[in-house]
Amino acid sequence: MVFDAWTIPDQMSQWRGSPGWHVDPATVTSELKPGGRHHHDKVRESDGQVVGTDAVFTEYFPPDVFVAKQRITGDDGINPDQPLELRVEFTKMGRHGTLVRIIQGPYDPSQSELHSEGWELELERLSQWLQANATPIEGAAR
Template sequence: MTANVMVVVERQFDFPRPRVFRAWVEPHELKQWRGSPGWHVEEDTLEGDHKLGGRHTHVKVRDNDPTTRVVTNGVYSEFFEPDVFVSREQITGDPGIDPTKPLELRVEFTKMGRDGTLVRIIQGPYDPDVAGWHGEGWEKELTRLANFLAGTGEYATGGDGR
């Protein structure tokens, strides 16, 4: 089958763009929410050079089977904090993704109202038979991000994240 489907997922957060952007790029924050329920990111695998041309990596591990690992290695082709980043990624260990064919991940952070942020994820191309499953995965991860952001009390009223 031909990989020709782009997954698009959006979610609005009641936090300023710099705060939400930071949750995506700071290793100690990314570790707290990335991965669908039942998965976690291994802290010692988080690496990142957050700039144009910078490389980043992380490994997601299944909680009940640590031998099941999904490795993401990417290079930023765009990096404009706090507006957008684009990464060309090789993902290994995910049975729905061909590890020899890079995916593009674009994450946009749009100001909404006074302190809100609309996050728009565009990723692909996927084979049509697995695209829906990956869209659902992003929805679950964005729910985890929302819970993480809500749990950081210092940012609940804007704090230093503006």
């Protein structure tokens, strides 16, 4: 379920973005395979600023990991001419948990803390979205 939330466009567009931002669902495309392209636009609600992400999957191994080379535009802290790499790993933890490990960069050192905080906020939104959309697991404690 966690891997799907990251990779299926209809699901990803419902939770991605830090508070005050949202993903425009009409902009999300994803070819879920090595060499497949991905695109989404995040929109800041206060002023309509758009940050676009264009990516190509370099690795895609559901439900364990995906890696993408990214070009991000519209973010003053990221040079759109310097590609970033995003690696997201999913590790099953216990019966009902998943550890998500995000590695992205390189960032300018002055921007790395800001982006780390942004990922933490997005992961909180993911957790809330998963809780709201989870189907009960038979035999699971409530």
